[in-house]
Amino acid sequence: MDHTRWLDDDEQRTWRAFLTAQRLLFERVERQLQNEAKMPHGYYEILVRLSEAPDRTLRMSRLADTSLSSRSRLSHAVARLEEAGWVERTACETDRRGAWARLTDEGFAALRAAAPGHVETVRSVLFDALSPEQAAALQDISESLVGHLTNRPVWPAESDAGADGACPEAG
């Protein structure tokens, strides 16, 4: 017996288009950042989150959450970023299991240098292709999905006015 709720033709078309769009889009974003800024997109996100934090400093676990990384991934990533001199790790005094990650001035400079090219790419691959109505719909859809996939109201809740796309800590 087959209880599977298979996709109908229309759903399948939607799924495949979404899949294709998503791949092509992020492939471009990834390649641009790798070529011009020498970092994968995941690392860029980490730098962005740090740049938005008070003192550009965050606990590793918090940073993992806000940058959508597993702890393991973040550990490996921050190790790399530390080698590059873009991030520093220091022990946490009040909770000695913990560690702080801080964006260095070099890291901030690297982010600043990377931002324009990245943002231009995001605009060119995403917003330049969509009408205002489509962009609005995409926001709506994405937020629905995030809500659905996190069992949370709608958005990571916490402080999040941040800038990824806006000039990092601009002004």
Add this chain to the structure above:
Amino acid sequence: MDHTRWLDDDEQRTWRAFLTAQRLLFERVERQLQNEAKMPHGYYEILVRLSEAPDRTLRMSRLADTSLSSRSRLSHAVARLEEAGWVERTACETDRRGAWARLTDEGFAALRAAAPGHVETVRSVLFDALSPEQAAALQDISESLVGHLTNRPVWPAESDAGADGACPEAG
């Protein structure tokens, strides 16, 4: 001077929501396939494309295109799939640079076994979260993006009635 077309708050919100949704969604899809079918999503797609091809056979280059893989990635992937006994490679007589990839019966069986769980996951992470209107909008948006990102009318053109979501070669 700063010529960068920075994202405004609304665009940023859209971009971040899209990013987050995309990550959460594909993380789940990936994990489900890895856990239950012992293959990454990329391999699943390769098997699907082969399953839809005449004689379940495709030239490597064609397979690379339809499965959105780089040549290199496909080579590595097919090497793995061959070890698993799911795909076979044979030389091409008419073009001796070329190679055919064929889905074996074991490969087809593996795909058949993997499909229900995968499709159920796709439904639960995507379609269950969206209203019909949202799903329609997502299709529209995705096709716009694909068109934009490929400089092609709207869709890979070629034969593409296929089944990924539908029971593979069902009925």
Add this chain to the structure above:
DNA sequence: CCTCTATCGTTGAACACTCAATCTCGATGG
């Protein structure tokens, strides 16, 4: 027939991510 260029496909090294195991330390409860 010969050369030049482009395509087909593979390879190995470098790198990022996942998973499971591990270590340290805080918190809780007797």
Add this chain to the structure above:
DNA sequence: CCATCGAGATTGAGTGTTCAACGATAGAGG
């Protein structure tokens, strides 16, 4: 005070991806 449990973070092995380089063959032009 001690035991237990759970959280914070790291590690190493395994795997997949990218990139650049390569070898082989087809096709075009002289």
